[in-house]
Amino acid sequence: MMISRRSFLIAALALPLTLPTIEQSRAADRVPVVATFSILADFVTVVGGERVAVRSLVGPNGDAHVYSPTPADAKALAQAKVVFVNGLGFEGWLDRLVKASGTKAPIVVATKGIDPLTMEEDGHGHAHSHAKDGDKTVTDPHAWQSVVNAKAYVANIRDGLTAADPAGATVYAANAEAYLKELDALEADVRAAIAKVPADQRRVITSHDAFGYFSDAYAIEFLAPQGVSTESEATAKQVAGLIRQIRKEKIKAVFVETVSDPRLVERIAKETGVKVGGSIYSDALSASNGPAGTYIAMIRQNVALLTAAMAGS
Amino acid sequence: MTLFDLLIGPFAEFEFMRRALIGSLALSIGAAPVGVFLMLRRMSLTGDAMAHAILPGAAIGYLLAGLSLTAMTIGGLLAGLLVAVGAGVVARATSLKEDATLAAFYLISLALGVVIVSAHGSNVDLMRVLFGSVLALDDQALPLIAGISTVTLFVLALILRPLVLECVDPSFIRSVGRAGGVAHLAFMGLVVMNLVAGFHALGTLLAVGMMMLPAAAARLWTNDMTMLFVIATVIGAVSSVAGLLISYHLGYATGPTIILVAGLIYVVSVVFGRAGGLVRDVTPGRHLEA
Numbered sequence: 001m002m003i004s005r006r007s008f009l010i011a012a013l014a015l016p017l018t019l020p021t022i023e024q025s026r027a028a029d030r031v032p033v034v035a036t037f038s039i040l041a042d043f044v045t046v047v048g049g050e051r052v053a054v055r056s057l058v059g060p061n062g063d064a065h066v067y068s069p070t071p072a073d074a075k076a077l078a079q080a081k082v083v084f085v086n087g088l089g090f091e092g093w094l095d096r097l098v099k100a101s102g103t104k105a106p107i108v109v110a111t112k113g114i115d116p117l118t119m120e121e122d123g124h125g126h127a128h129s130h131a132k133d134g135d136k137t138v139t140d141p142h143a144w145q146s147v148v149n150a151k152a153y154v155a156n157i158r159d160g161l162t163a164a165d166p167a168g169a170t171v172y173a174a175n176a177e178a179y180l181k182e183l184d185a186l187e188a189d190v191r192a193a194i195a196k197v198p199a200d201q202r203r204v205i206t207s208h209d210a211f212g213y214f215s216d217a218y219a220i221e222f223l224a225p226q227g228v229s230t231e232s233e234a235t236a237k238q239v240a241g242l243i244r245q246i247r248k249e250k251i252k253a254v255f256v257e258t259v260s261d262p263r264l265v266e267r268i269a270k271e272t273g274v275k276v277g278g279s280i281y282s283d284a285l286s287a288s289n290g291p292a293g294t295y296i297a298m299i300r301q302n303v304a305l306l307t308a309a310m311a312g313s
Numbered sequence: 314m315t316l317f318d319l320l321i322g323p324f325a326e327f328e329f330m331r332r333a334l335i336g337s338l339a340l341s342i343g344a345a346p347v348g349v350f351l352m353l354r355r356m357s358l359t360g361d362a363m364a365h366a367i368l369p370g371a372a373i374g375y376l377l378a379g380l381s382l383t384a385m386t387i388g389g390l391l392a393g394l395l396v397a398v399g400a401g402v403v404a405r406a407t408s409l410k411e412d413a414t415l416a417a418f419y420l421i422s423l424a425l426g427v428v429i430v431s432a433h434g435s436n437v438d439l440m441r442v443l444f445g446s447v448l449a450l451d452d453q454a455l456p457l458i459a460g461i462s463t464v465t466l467f468v469l470a471l472i473l474r475p476l477v478l479e480c481v482d483p484s485f486i487r488s489v490g491r492a493g494g495v496a497h498l499a500f501m502g503l504v505v506m507n508l509v510a511g512f513h514a515l516g517t518l519l520a521v522g523m524m525m526l527p528a529a530a531a532r533l534w535t536n537d538m539t540m541l542f543v544i545a546t547v548i549g550a551v552s553s554v555a556g557l558l559i560s561y562h563l564g565y566a567t568g569p570t571i572i573l574v575a576g577l578i579y580v581v582s583v584v585f586g587r588a589g590g591l592v593r594d595v596t597p598g599r600h601l602e603a
Contacts, residue, residue: 236333263451264446264448271327
């Protein structure tokens with residue numbers, strides 16, 4: 001027991017220490033760049049290409065809502081030439097980390113210029129609306145779930161990289177342009193796939209409200225037993241309301257998110273006789289060899305699972 | 314809204330409410346008597362310490378086997394028992410008292426748990442995974458909680474005499490043999506088991522609330538040992554039902570609501586309790602009886 005625990009501990013401790021050193025030694029001559037979570041890091045990697053070494057603070061399958069930073073993160077921030085954040089209140093822990101690291105790097109908010117959605121903090125997740133004053137609403141930070149917004153991310157990242165490393169301006173512009181074309185193709189595919197599902201069947205349940213932008217862009221209704229973030233706890237009232245709604249509206253698809261606790265969603269699925277449609281990716285990519293190793297792969301994976309389950313196949 | 318809609322309807326309509334009800338009732342049947350003994354032996358804070366001690370075991374169980382109830386339960390039990398036994402052995406072998414060794418052991422265990430959770434920090438919110446939700450009791454968690462409650466009652470019945478004796482006269486039980494030590498270890502095992510059951514239902518810290526609040530409230534109503542168990546269990550059960558219903562009708566987070574109801578009963582008992590409350594009859598109550 002003690003031996004296995006100790007060796008496990010050493011391995012667990014060593015893991016986060018080795019990762020950055022490998023990256024750093026490999027990328028001594030590249031521009032050090034920090035992104036706060038895996039999806040953002042994927043965008044930066046694509047746009048920066050060979051010129052940058054990207055470090056993602058929250059790794060694959062991680063939940064950035066509740067991340068607690070490590071000293072290695074502060075060190076990475078201090079060494080970075082530019083830091084990319086999602087903004088919209090997504091990385092609540094970031095401000096203190098930036099201060100603590102004493103970094104001089106400019107902080108680029110990747111959601112700059114995006115029209116933010118708000119959502120009811122205690123609602124069932126279908127009450128997404130464009131930002132306006134109202135009580136009990138918070139800004140929905142999961143803007144990357146709409147491919148149109150992803151294009152804005154890419155543009156912001158391109159500008160941020162160019163400002164930090166003007167010598168690479170042409171490379172960044174070319175990479176961004178090629179990627180934007182890929183995103184356009186992705187957007188067309190997503191729309192085509194969803195158009196095949198009858199409009200009245202476009203309803204699914206997930207374990208946290210991460211799909212406001214996806215829902216808004218592609219007219220799929222998402223219902224969730226938790227509030228806007230993984231930090232809040234479900235109440236019996238919400239769960240009961242959700243179960244009633246599933247029964248009444250004959251919703252077919254329930255999904256588990258990779259960053260959330262699946263037990264509650266599974267309970268709801270059992271109780272309503274709905275099938276669990278698989279794991280969809282909301283706030284984090286999978287490991288690079290997984291089904292959602294990049295942003296494009298993630299969106300394709302989500303759309304494939306969603307459309308299959310909604311169509312009832 | 315009729316009385317039926319208010320009190321029965323939620324349980325009639327939803328299976329998750331029935332499961333939550335059974336789970337929390339089973340928890341109060343097992344945890345409340347354990348809490349009574351903890352209180353009588355002046356170990357009320359031990360439950361809190363042990364709850365922290367469980368964390369690294371459950372975390373290691375999760376990291377090794379994923380979201381497996383078995384692995385997390387075994388890990389939690391092992392870590393809790395290791396801390397309980399370790400603290401007891403060191404207390405008997407050295408000049409340190411048990412409270413000091415327990416503090417030392419649980420702090421080491423807690424720190425270990427936090428290191429493990431943080432090393433894992435870039436993944437899913439481990440705290441959320443480790444702390445179950447009373448609304449999501451599955452086919453594994455429910456029998457586990459019920460089973461632990463059953464075992465608790467049987468073991469308590471077996472070791473009742475030495476436990477009670479140790480509560481009222483610790484020097485006597487020490488003078489007549491080793492039964493006290495065995496009973497103590499068995500009892501600490503029960504504490505750990507009930508905390509493990511509690512963290513599947515409510516989360517670790519709230520599990521301690523389910524253990525201690527009914528016991529403390531019951532003590533303010535009676536000086537009789539048997540009644541103490543009955544009242545504590547009833548308070549636990551009432552808190553469970555009321556907490557679930559309040560959470561259902563008003564939309565408050567379920568686990569904390571159950572504990573808040575128990576807390577409210579405790580506050581009322583502090584003020585009005587007949588056996589030592591603030592506002593009480595001037596005539597003294599009877600002595601504590603076994």
